[in-house]
Amino acid sequence: MKEENFKTIARNKKAYHDYFVEESYEAGIELCGTEVKALRAGGCNLKDAWCAVEDGELLVRGMHISPYEHGNIFNRDPVRVRRLLMHKKEIMHLFGIVKQQGYSLIPLSIYFKGSLVKVQVGLCRGKKLYDKRADLAARAAKRDVDRAMKTQNR
Template identity: 60%
Template sequence: MPKGQGKAIAQNRKANHDFFIEETYEAGIVLQGTEIKSIRAGRVNLKDSFARVDRGEAFLHNLHISPYEQGNRYNHDPVRTRKLLLHRKEIDKLIGETQQQGYSLIPLKIYIKNGVAKVLIGLGRGKKKYDKREDLKRKQAKRDMDRALKDNNR
């Protein structure tokens, strides 16, 4: 975890399986009403979410934040599009990089930093099926080696 990052509330575990993450960016999220309370309670899902740059602004799509139980009429739409807060230079760089074929912006994790909700966005290039199989083989081989070393040390 990079320096200064808070405890991860939600992680997108599938992202590293489906993408080669080349760069990461920390972004703030524009939230409404009771959304921060739901995030602090851990009621957030990154599974099918993605980020996109439209008209010079970054947006997070399909991020599911469950409605807050005590929120009554002040609750929000769970999967609404939320604006991301990034520096202009970062947005300009992302515009250029996402124009390339095969690159996407994927939210990797949500965490609270200094009382503010942040999302870690990764610039990822999609993996092909053979890349995924190769990664699984590598992980299994590492697991087997670690297990063998552990057994030898007993």
């Protein structure tokens, strides 16, 4: 078996705060050359990104890829709509779930898999305010317990 190299470029931490992630899928992304070079330099922001199915294609909107500094006229618009590459059957399955059950498609992370750029797309359900508060309280309690265990083990 060949081992794949995974190098994470960016994570969407806000998505985990705002949504319950039910499932995740891997998709390729259609990029131009200077965008790939900008990603290798780490210039990507997924904070306000979301996905939509239009005309049988999965598109990602709001993803910001910084312009490549040596790209001059070949640089594209940093927040242009980009097409995600998945099988048509998978796209139609996701489209049905999003339309009927009120889920959202949110890009969770973008990474290199070997030399290819991949996007992890999550099928997400929105959190209410009390869910977010409960998560913050649980995280704070876990942090307090870890801190107490650390001081006790000294």
